[in-house]
Amino acid sequence: MDVVLQALADQSRRTVLEILRDHPATAGELAEALPIARPGVSRHLRVLREAGLVDVRQDAQRRIYTLRPEALVEVDEWLEGYRALWRHRLDALHTEIARGKKERQ
Numbered sequence: 001m002d003v004v005l006q007a008l009a010d011q012s013r014r015t016v017l018e019i020l021r022d023h024p025a026t027a028g029e030l031a032e033a034l035p036i037a038r039p040g041v042s043r044h045l046r047v048l049r050e051a052g053l054v055d056v057r058q059d060a061q062r063r064i065y066t067l068r069p070e071a072l073v074e075v076d077e078w079l080e081g082y083r084a085l086w087r088h089r090l091d092a093l094h095t096e097i098a099r100g101k102k103e104r105q
Contacts, residue, residue, distance in 0.1 A: 001074045007051035008075075012036060013044050020054060020067035027063055 007013055012034050019025055019033055031041040045065060048054040052071040056063050 001078065003051045004053065004071055004075055007047050007053055010044065010047075012040070013048055016041075016044060016048060016065075017053060017067060020065060021069075024064050024066040027065065030065065 008017075015034060016030055019030060027038070027041060027045060030045070031038045034041055034044075036044075045054065045056070049056060053068055055066050055068050057066075058064075
C-alpha cells in the first residue's frame with residue numbers, strides 16, 4: 001500500500017489516473033494533458049506501472065495505458081474506517097441541526 005500511496009502523492013500522476021479512469025490513452029495523449037515534458041510523463045508512467053496502478057500494452061508503435069483499479073482496493077479498505085468515522089460525525093451533525101430547527105419553531 002505504501003508504494004501506491006507514494007505514487008498517488010504526485011498531482012501529475014493523479015491527473016494521469018483521472019484520465020485513465022475515463023478511457024485508455026497513449027503516452028502522447030497523456031503528455032498533451034500535462035504541463036510537463038514528455039520524458040517526465042514517461043517517468044510518471046513508470047512509477048504508476050511499478051505501483052501496479054496502470055497496465056500498458058503495445059499496439060503497433062503505440063503504447064496504450066489503462067487503469068488497474070484493483071490496485072486501489074487495499075487503500076480503499078484502509079480508508080473505510082475513516083469514512084465510517086465521518087459518517088458517524090455527519091449523522092451527529094445532522095441530528096444537532098434538526099434539534100436546532102425544532103427549538104426555533
